Amino acid sequence: MEIFLQLLINGLMLGGTFAIISIGLTLIFGIVRVVNFAHGEFLMIAMYGVYLMNLQFGLHPYVAMLPMFFLMFALGAVMQRYIIQPLLSASDEIQIFATVGVSTALMNAGLMVFGADVYSVDMSSAVVGTGMTSIGSLTINNGQLMTFIVSILLIGALDWFLKYTFLGRAIRATAQHRDAALLMGVDVKKIYIIAFGLGAGCLGLAGGLMAPQYPVFPTVGTFFVLTAFIIVVLGGLGSLHGAFLGALIIGVVDSLAGYYIAPDLKEVVYFSIFIAILIFRPTGLFGAGRGSE
Amino acid sequence: MKKYVSKIKGGAVAAVALTMSFSAMADINVGALYPFSGGLALLGNESFRGLEIAIEERNANGGLRGEQIKLVKSDAVDAGQAVGAARKLTSIEGVDVIFGSFSSSISFAATQVAELAAVPYFELGAISDNITDRNMKYVFRSNPTAKNFAEGTIDAIFKVVAPTYGVDAKDLKVAIIHEDALYGTTVSQFQKDIAKEKGLNVVQTLPYSAKAVDLSSLVLRLKGAGADVVLQTSYQNDTTLFFRQMREAGFKPKALIGAGGGYSMKDTVKVVGEKNMEGVLDVDFAQYLMNEAGAPGIKEFQATYKERYGEEPRSGHSLINYSGAKIFLDALEKAASLKADDVREAVMAIDLPIGSTAAGIGAKMNENGQNIRANAAIMQWQDGELKTVYPEAAAVAAPKFPQHP
Amino acid sequence: MNITQPQNYVSLLLLLLMLVFPVVAGSPFVYHIFILVFSYAALASAWNVVGGFAGQLSLGHAVYYGVGSYTATLLMINFGISPWIGMVAGALLASVISVFVSWPCFRLRGPFFALASIAVLEVVRLLVINQHGLTGGSAGLAVPLQQGVEWMVFRERWPYLVISFGLLSAALFVSWKIKNSRLGYYLIAVREREDAALAVGVNAVRVKLAAVIISAFLTSTVGSFHAMYFTFIEPGAVFSLELSIQIAMFALIGGLGTISGPVIGTVLVLPLAELARGWLGDFADGFHGFVYGVVLVIVVLTIPRGLVGQFGARVGALINRLPGYKEPETVQPSTSTLTHVQSETLGQPILVAEHLHKYFGGVHATNDVSLTLKEGEIIGVIGPNGAGKTTVFNQLSGFLKPTSGSVRIRTSYGEWVTPKSPAEFAKAGIGRTFQIVQPFADLSVRENIMIGAFMNTDDHVEARAIAAEVAQLTDLTDQLDKVARDLTVGGMKRLEMARALATRPRILLLDEVLAGLNPSDITKAIEIIRRIRDTGVSILMIEHIMQATMSLSDHVAVINSGSLLIEGEPEKVVKDPQVIEAYLGKEYSHA
Structure with a gap:
């Protein structure tokens, strides 16, 4: 029982990390309707950014993630404006390949600039985000706990933004029906740029929150990106709460399958869940998305 | 059916390729085929540096057979590119x-091409045993193979862990974990076989993906099984992840034994932290803290490396590549x-005792071109340094475990 | 294939030139590049059958490639079976697997299909790693280096070149065959508008499966060949997402859905990438990858339709100036197909709907509708907007399944049947049009009609003849070579009719074919409908334009709020107070 509880905690905490990565993806996926294969590389850039800010200015990653949010926002906006926007009316495969191209270019740019070396933020003198919290015999990684909490806060903030601000409502309208929103006078292009920026900006936060646990290297994005796709589809296209729950589910599945089945088969388990969801419930577990559209 | 555009372009490209063949024909050209990009780039590059230093050293000392050596770099990240x-x-x-x-996998594909083209291929670092089992x-291969690594890790249990703790090796619960791609699988397969043969008590064998972002459940399984000794074959990221989560779970085995890869890398220590790596054993090509007596030239190499690249070697891959390259360059010098065929004759004539090269290996090729005097050394992380602890001839420190008072 | 056509002989010549070039150049590296180009072009062509023709963006094609590699290698290692046999065995296995993998995924579109295919690939790769007893796991398998033709391992390089060229030729031939066959048209039809395809009897699932099976088969053969060429396989390398993406990218850059596109894409990109690695690799690790990615983005942004899509027509026109060019022969319309023999069963029921009910959630959209259409008769269905006329039509043509009640059709053999799917309805003799026109917009008018004609023939020439004939009947002869999207509204409506007629229906369901037409077009259309009836086709038509309905219909049925209000002769119906009420409101009914 104790082991089960610990596995559950580990899974939930891992889920928090997955969530912070997936929130941005579901925003982009749900609103702009583009599968951003460069999402992992955006994460890599954010992680390098946080690392550099820590190295140069001694900023704690949790501080560095704030400027990183805006930098990533800018990066996302530029990507949307100059790469996705011209392709909005193109077919899905064209859009996918544009993002694949960006992904390849960025990953190799990372290799050119930083080399293949693995860098990790020096947390030895940091107080926040390190160490463990023990509850009886159960342990929780403080950094992961922080990630978990921030991802909940982030979802709350985005929720509020989408529901109660004019811009947020315009974003939701655009997500539901692009042409109708256009007719209603919404500047769809601008909305998309903001949405993409927001999605990328979330990764800026992810970069900071993950720094204490994960080192950065050029291919780090590929470690997370497929899982993020699974989570977003599982949770339902564009659904923030869905993405969060999806992330927790995948985290727990990862943890439990790793223990009770086999560590090397846990991906098989969650990819199988993913395929089953796509086939039997393409709208996702929680979303009102339109998977089979 | 309008293919003519393509044909013209294709022709142009190939024509350019052709003109390339008429350039750069001076000196002795030597190919360097490594993964310089992609996921293996770090260790590929580190390996290449060893070769580069060996060649530069040779050139500075008058070159090979009186001529300068020109190193031609070629990048390949998978088998297809390796053939190309x-x-x-x-x-x-x-x-x-x-x-x-x-x-x-690069070696498999590339050696086959070289063999058919009758160009000698010197493998300095790939560890799959059957690369040299294909007649x-x-x-030719100078470095130890996966089997040597596996033997080394099992030896470490018998010769280092058990004696230091003063217990019978067969009473120890051994767990084998490994990344599930080629490297980890190959080594762990031998580990399982040899452990069984020697009567060790293996309680868990767990493969996992090197791309895993969470190994906490694996750690809990090891903890649940009460493993005393963990043998891990891993790259860097999974090593650091494992160490972090092992700490979080409060899992403290008597000994951790790595088979090179992530365990040999300076970067790993940087990420994991010195005190967390203390006492961890590593079986690999010999590393930098060896007794000079067992590894002549290692200090110079280290100094040259630092001067050339402005940093400490990132792992032992440069050293084993350096030593191997030197062995083969010597043979090339002596070849008729x-x-x-002359190269083969010269290589087969090599006869260097163990402990006569910078990496501590000797050199004597069997019929298949495999070096039978290449053993992996057993090392231990002590105070942030990887120190050779076995065999005694090369040892610079006695093994000690923080868990063992 | 007519060898004297410039486009054909130029293509063949260039293909041969590609084969000769490395032989003349003689350098092993050039050989290697061309072996790679041929085999990757074969992969891209095979992928294009699914990704281009069928429009299913698969990023999991490495599954089939890997199955080919592993089957051939395992059979060779374990049983000493020649890889030539292994190649066929692998291709068959891949075909079987493709059915199981693709079938459930067909309802997914665009990015979702792509993601599902990636997931399948990952699962297969992980399982191959996990089942190391069978597959050797991730340690990989080394192909024994036994030289000889039967082992597909050679010291010389030219046999590899010949084999890879053979694979490419096979893939191209298959692509060419598909493109010029019924299957090719059907694939495009399903890709563009699945509903319209169903209405002309296309079994969408079967067509897509055929494409996937063919594609998997071809992909797998290249996998087997590559295993023998590289002599080493491991799961990470053969079941790789990068490989899948690369194949698709070659096809994309060249031009999706074209025959030459995948080849051109490969010929252009692969050698460049290969050389760039040499040139740029010294610069900085990763520089060539960076350039590769940037170039891909630029290509996608500047020529999203691919090279052939962008320049193909112009280049084709240039080539056609070469000697030997002949205009495609104008096919004489066949005259026989549509003139039905004077039927003995004229005036007997041909379509019977009994007590149809349809619920959408709580909405009772069709309430106890019964209809009988007699052979040779025109029934006009009228009713206010939202009355549920189209819902009835959809049940009569199989697009909706009635909640209860039955639809029966008398076949030409006199049996009564109740088909199960839209395609079966079409085959039973029902042709239909759509209220919102559904042309295959990128195809020509002729091709649109041919897709209908293919229901009864798989012969290209015959289909053309039928198209010509139907075009005559529907006044589209002048527009046969026009692209459908350029037609006027009237033209599109007539095209709807023409496509339905081309299936040689015995019952035609026309859904507001007159709506939105100008008066002269209406006159034209009415004339056409009469002509159609005179060929022996029974017609059920939904129409708002009363005059037309009155003058055409033998019978008029009025549907209001989902139920059948009245059915009878036009004059009687218009005078019925219920009808007036339904149309104009209660107060008018007593006026």
Whole structure:
């Protein structure tokens, strides 16, 4: 029982990390309707950014993630404006390949600039985000706990933004029906740029929150990106709460399958869940998305 | 059906490729085939540096057979590219020999091309045993293989862990964990076989993906099984992840034994932290803290490396590549000509005792071209340094475990 | 294939030139590049059958490639079976697997299909790693280096070149065959508008499966060949997402859905990438990858339709100036197909709907509708907007399944049947049009009609003849070579009719074919409908334009709020107070 509880905690905490990565993806996926294969590389850039800010200015990653949010926002906006926007009316495969191209270019740019070396933020003198919290015999990684909490806060903030601000409502309208929103006078292009920026900006936060646990290297994005796709589809296209729950589910599945089945088969388990969801419930577990559209 | 555009373009490209073959024909051309990009780039590059230093050293001392050596770099990240790279080296660049390759799958593909082109191929780092099991005449390997690694890790239990703790090795609960790609699988397979043969009590064998972002459940399984000794074959990221989560779960086995890869890397210590690596054993090509007596030239190499690249070696891959390259360059110097058959004759004539090279290995090739005097050394992380603890001739420190009072 | 056509002989010549070039150049590296180009072009062509023709963006094609590699290698290692046999065995296995993998995924579109295919690939790769007893796991398998033709391992390079060229030729031939066959048209039809395809009897699932099976088969053969060429396989390398993406990218850059596109894409990109690695690799690790990615983005942004899509027509026109060019022969319309023999069963029921009910959630959209259409008769269905006329039509043509009640059709053999799917309805003799026109917009008018004609023939020439004939009947002869999207509204409506007629229906369901037409077009259309009836086709038509309905219909049925209000002769119906009420409101009914 104790082991089960610990596995559950580990899974939930891992889920928090997955969530912070997936929130941005579901925003982009749900609103702009583009599968951003460069999402992992955006994460890599954010992680390098946080690392550099820590190295140069001694900023704690949790501080560095704030400027990183805006930098990533800018990066996302530029990507949307100059790469996705011209392709909005193109077919899905064209859009996918544009993002694949960006992904390849960025990953190799990372290799050119930083080399293949693995860098990790020096947390030895940091107080926040390190160490463990023990509850009886159960342990929780403080950094992961922080990630978990921030991802909940982030979802709350985005929720509020989408529901109660004019811009947020315009974003939701655009997500539901692009042409109708256009007719209603919404500047769809601008909305998309903001949405993409927001999605990328979330990764800026992810970069900071993950720094204490994960080192950065050029291919780090590929470690997370497929899982993020699974989570977003599982949770339902564009659904923030869905993405969060999806992330927790995948985290727990990862943890439990790793223990009770086999560590090397846990991906098989969650990819199988993913395929089953796509086939039997393409709208996702929680979303009102339109998977089979 | 309008293919003519393509044909013209294709022709142009190939024509350019052709003109390339008429350039760069001075000196002795030597191919260097490694993964310089992609996921294996770090260790591929580190391996290459060893070769580069060996060649530069040779050039500074008058070159090979009186001529300067020109190193032709060729990047390959997978088998398909390796075939292309080897083809290019053997035909367009017209290299006399090829050095490579760090990755076993690259080596498999490239050696086969070189063999058919009758260009000697010197493998300095890939560890899959059957690379040299394919009856090739011109493929030679200086470095230890996966089997040597596995033997080393099992030896470490018998010769280092058990004596230090003063227990019988067969009473120890051993767990084998490994990344599930080629490297980890190959080594762990031998570990399982040898452990069984020697009567060790293996309680868990767990493969996992090197791309895993969470190993906490694996750690809990090891903890639940009460493993005393964990044998891990891993790259860097999974090593650091494992160490972090082991700490979080409060899992403290008597000994951790790595088979090179992530365990040998300075970067790993940087990420994991010195005190967390204290006492961890590592079986690998010999590293930098060896007794000079057992590894002549290691200090100079280290100094040259630092001067050349402005940093400490990132792992032992440069050293083993350096030593291997030197062994083969010596043979090339002595060969009657650079024709493949003369090279083979010269290589087969090599006879260096163990402990006579910078990496501590000796050199004597068997019929298949595999070096039978290449053993992996057993090392231990002590105070942030990887120190050789076994065999005694090369040892610079006695093994000690923080868990053992 | 007519060898004297410039486009054909130029293509063949260039293909041969590609084969000769490395032989003349003689350098092993050039050989290697061309072997790679041929085999990757074969992969891209095979992928294009699914990704281009069928429009299913698969990023999991490495599954089939890997199955080919592993089957051939395992059979060779374990049983000493020649890889030539292994190649066929692998291709068959891949075909079987493709059915199981693709079938459930067909309802997914665009990015979702792509993601599902990636997931399948990952699962297969992980399982191959996990089942190391069978597959050797991730340690990989080394192909024994036994030289000889039967082992597909050679010291010389030219046999590899010949084999890879053979694979490419096979893939191209298959692509060419598909493109010029019924299957090719059907694939495009399903890709563009699945509903319209169903209405002309296309079994969408079967067509897509055929494409996937063919594609998997071809992909797998290249996998087997590559295993023998590289002599080493491991799961990470053969079941790789990068490989899948690369194949698709070659096809994309060249031009999706074209025959030459995948080849051109490969010929252009692969050698460049290969050389760039040599040139740029020294610069900085990763520089060539960076350039590769940037170039891909630029290509996608500047020529999203691919090279052939962008320049193909112009280049084709240039080539056609070469000697030997002949205009495609104008096919004489066949005259026989549509003139039905004077039927003995004229005036007997041909379509019977009994007590149809349809619920959408709580909405009772069709309430106890019964209809009988007699052979040779025109029934006009009228009713206010939203009355549920189209819902009835959809049940009569199989697009909706009635909640209860039955639809029966008398076949030409006199049996009564109740088909199960839209395609079966079409085959039973029902042709239909759509209220919102559904042309295959990128195809020509002729091709649109041919897709209908293919229901009864798989012969290209015959289909053309039928198209010509139907075009005559529907006044589209002048527009046969026009692209459908350029037609006027009237033209599109007539095209709807023409496509339905081309299936040689015995019952035609026309859904507001007159709506939105100008008066002269209406006159034209009415004339056409009469002509159609005179060929022996029974017609059920939904129409708002009363005059037309009155003058055409033998019978008029009025549907209001989902139920059948009245059915009878036009004059009687218009005078019925219920009808007036339904149309104009209660107060008018007593006026």
